[in-house]
Amino acid sequence: MATPSVPEEPQSFWIETSDTTAYPSLRGQVSVDVAVLGGGITGLTVAAHLKRAGMTVAVVEANRLCHGTTGHTTGKLSSLHGLVYDTLTSSFGEEGARAYGEANEAAIERVAALCSEYGIDCDFERVPNYTYTESEQEVSQIEAEVQAAKRVELPATYTEESDLPYPIRAAVRFDGQARFHPRKWCLGLARVVEGGGSHVFEETRALSVEEGRPCRVQTERGELEAGRVVVATLLPFTDRGFFFARTHPEREHVLGVRLDGPVPHGMYITAGSPTRSIRSHPASDGEVVLISGESHKTGQAADYQERYARLERFARERLGARSIDYRFSAQDFYPADQVPYIGRMRRGSDRLYTATGFKAWGMSHAVVAAMIIEDQLQGRENPWSEFYSPNRLKPMASASSFIKENANVARRFFGDRLMKRQSLAELASGEGAVVADGSQQLAAYRDEQGELHTVSARCTHLGCIVSWNAADTTWDCPCHGSRFGVDGEVIHGPAVKALKRSSPSSLPSEGESGEA
Ligand SMILES: Cc1cc2nc3c(=O)[nH]c(=O)nc-3n(C[C@H](O)[C@H](O)[C@H](O)COP(=O)(O)OP(=O)(O)OC[C@H]3O[C@@H](n4cnc5c(N)ncnc54)[C@H](O)[C@@H]3O)c2cc1C
Ligand code: FES
Numbered sequence: 402m403a404t405p406s407v408p409e410e411p412q413s414f415w416i417e418t419s420d421t422t423a424y425p426s427l428r429g430q431v432s433v434d435v436a437v438l439g440g441g442i443t444g445l446t447v448a449a450h451l452k453r454a455g456m457t458v459a460v461v462e463a464n465r466l467c468h469g470t471t472g473h474t475t476g477k478l479s480s481l482h483g484l485v486y487d488t489l490t491s492s493f494g495e496e497g498a499r500a501y502g503e504a505n506e507a508a509i510e511r512v513a514a515l516c517s518e519y520g521i522d523c524d525f526e527r528v529p530n531y532t533y534t535e536s537e538q539e540v541s542q543i544e545a546e547v548q549a550a551k552r553v554e555l556p557a558t559y560t561e562e563s564d565l566p567y568p569i570r571a572a573v574r575f576d577g578q579a580r581f582h583p584r585k586w587c588l589g590l591a592r593v594v595e596g597g598g599s600h601v602f603e604e605t606r607a608l609s610v611e612e613g614r615p616c617r618v619q620t621e622r623g624e625l626e627a628g629r630v631v632v633a634t635l636l637p638f639t640d641r642g643f644f645f646a647r648t649h650p651e652r653e654h655v656l657g658v659r660l661d662g663p664v665p666h667g668m669y670i671t672a673g674s675p676t677r678s679i680r681s682h683p684a685s686d687g688e689v690v691l692i693s694g695e696s697h698k699t700g701q702a703a704d705y706q707e708r709y710a711r712l713e714r715f716a717r718e719r720l721g722a723r724s725i726d727y728r729f730s731a732q733d734f735y736p737a738d739q740v741p742y743i744g745r746m747r748r749g750s751d752r753l754y755t756a757t758g759f760k761a762w763g764m765s766h767a768v769v770a771a772m773i774i775e776d777q778l779q780g781r782e783n784p785w786s787e788f789y790s791p792n793r794l795k796p797m798a799s800a801s802s803f804i805k806e807n808a809n810v811a812r813r814f815f816g817d818r819l820m821k822r823q824s825l826a827e828l829a830s831g832e833g834a835v836v837a838d839g840s841q842q843l844a845a846y847r848d849e850q851g852e853l854h855t856v857s858a859r860c861t862h863l864g865c866i867v868s869w870n871a872a873d874t875t876w877d878c879p880c881h882g883s884r885f886g887v888d889g890e891v892i893h894g895p896a897v898k899a900l901k902r903s904s905p906s907s908l909p910s911e912g913e914s915g916e917a
Contacts, residue, residue, distance in 0.1 A: 407710070408728050411873055413473050436627035445587045449515070451778065504784075528666055530575045542672055580668060629754065644757050654728070676694045695711060699878070741759050773785060
């Protein structure tokens with residue numbers, strides 16, 4: 402049998418198997434009760450909840466709906482997030498673990514209810530979710546997690562059985578969890594949002610938010626006037642809460658494969674390293690199995706091929722993959738204390754809201770965000786809002802991680818300026834690298850036709866030096882995760898301005914595009 406190989410080009414299973422969208426761009430001035438910035442699962446779920454509660458909303462998406470992390474996820478809808486309850490109990494007590502578990506369980510039920518209420522066909526199906534180990538040394542962690550989850554009345558059991566094609570040593574099993582098609586769910590919500598004074602705008606990047614009564618959102622094309630603003634751009638691009646310093650970005654890689662043998666129906670993640678996350682999803686021509694792992698800090702890896710090769714080996718040798726049909730990558734932000742930031746962006750303001758730091762568990766957390774923010778905007782109590790508050794006072798749980806991540810950013814900020822760089826002449830077709838050009842550093846890419854694309858390597862967020870991402874043909878910032886195309890255009894914030902266009906000193910300058 403021929404060895405299946407990883408596709409040359411990235412392609413998302415979720416985007417390929419759902420409709421394309423063509424919502425208009427924002428033009429002129431529009432007034433609504435709430436502006437929701439970002440059209441991923443968070444923005445759309447929040448917007449649909451607010452509209453359902455009687456508010457007018459406008460979703461503003463820089464690209465097309467769910468082409469960000471939501472379009473490149475593994476998409477398990479669960480309250481079992483690896484091993485989390487034992488740690489939460491240690492840091493936040495049983496009360497914290499209970500809030501986390503209850504909120505995420507409620508999120509699964511809310512998705513089920515809204516699918517019925519609005520007739521959203523997103524392949525929603527109840528399946529168990531497992532965190533498993535093959536190692537004797539990790540059994541005690543599994544046992545501790547089962548106990549911690551049971552103490553807060555979650556649907557946890559200890560098991561040594563699974564429907565994986567290889568034996569496991571032990572697992573935490575949560576029943577009543579779900580698999581669904583995250584993009585079909587989101588497009589269903591977008592249909593709910595649009596109309597009756599509410600809007601969905603695509604290809605409209607928000608550039609700034611002025612807090613006031615009303616708030617004003619400037620976009621590339623027009624202006625939004627809104628009583629409240631929810632920033633749901635994965636990491637807030639308008640950062641009143643320094644979320645970029647309280648989280649760190651990690652990219653993770655996914656393969657979509659087809660198997661020779663029986664397909665596992667349950668959803669799985671390993672308890673230890675290396676992380677392997679597994680789930681299947683029905684497609685028109687049989688089940689596709691998604692396998693993710695090999696995560697690393699954004700902009701801090703160069704060995705993409707090896708990472709995909711390791712996933713491929715796992716798919717082939719452990720699961721019996723016959724073909725590898727998809728490969729894609731995405732990133733999420735990790736909060737210092739394991740708890741996402743959801744609610745009022747800063748103390749004392751009831752105008753700006755956000756939801757970020759989902760640490761690769763944003764399917765249920767997007768819905769938790771919608772429930773919390775809806776209650777806050779309605780002036781109602783919410784049982785989980787204090788626990789998830791972006792302004793919470795629980796520094797001890799996060800102090801060491803906070804210091805470590807910000808030391809890493811400082812090392813990248815200063816160290817990358819001093820690195821020895823290759824010369825432009827050494828750059829082969831299809832290759833990108835940061836090259837030295839006099840006193841400046843250029844991000845240079847030579848395309849397959851030999852044409853050279855050069856921009857300043859200085860990130861427009863806070864000035865770190867970007868690095869080359871050969872898997873996605875992008876420039877990624879190692880500090881807070883901004884990503885740019887080869888001609889400098891913003892793909893991913895927190896940066897909102899393009900990398901400055903800049904020619905090597907031997908060539909004439911091509912003009913500027915507005916560095917901060
Ligand atoms: C590989 C991988 C696997 C994962 N697997 C799971 C899983 O199994 N289960 C789970 O629960 N979670 C999982 N996650 C996490 C989950 O996918 C994310 O937490 C979730 O998709 C985040 O959704 P979001 O809407 O907040 O962000 P996004 O989907 O990134 O949406 C943000 C949107 O904002 C837009 N935007 C950005 N800046 C602007 C601007 N200035 N103006 C207008 N729009 C803007 C972007 O274009 C984007 O569309 C995974 C994550 C990764 C990376
Ligand atoms: S993302 Fe902050 S400096 Fe680049």
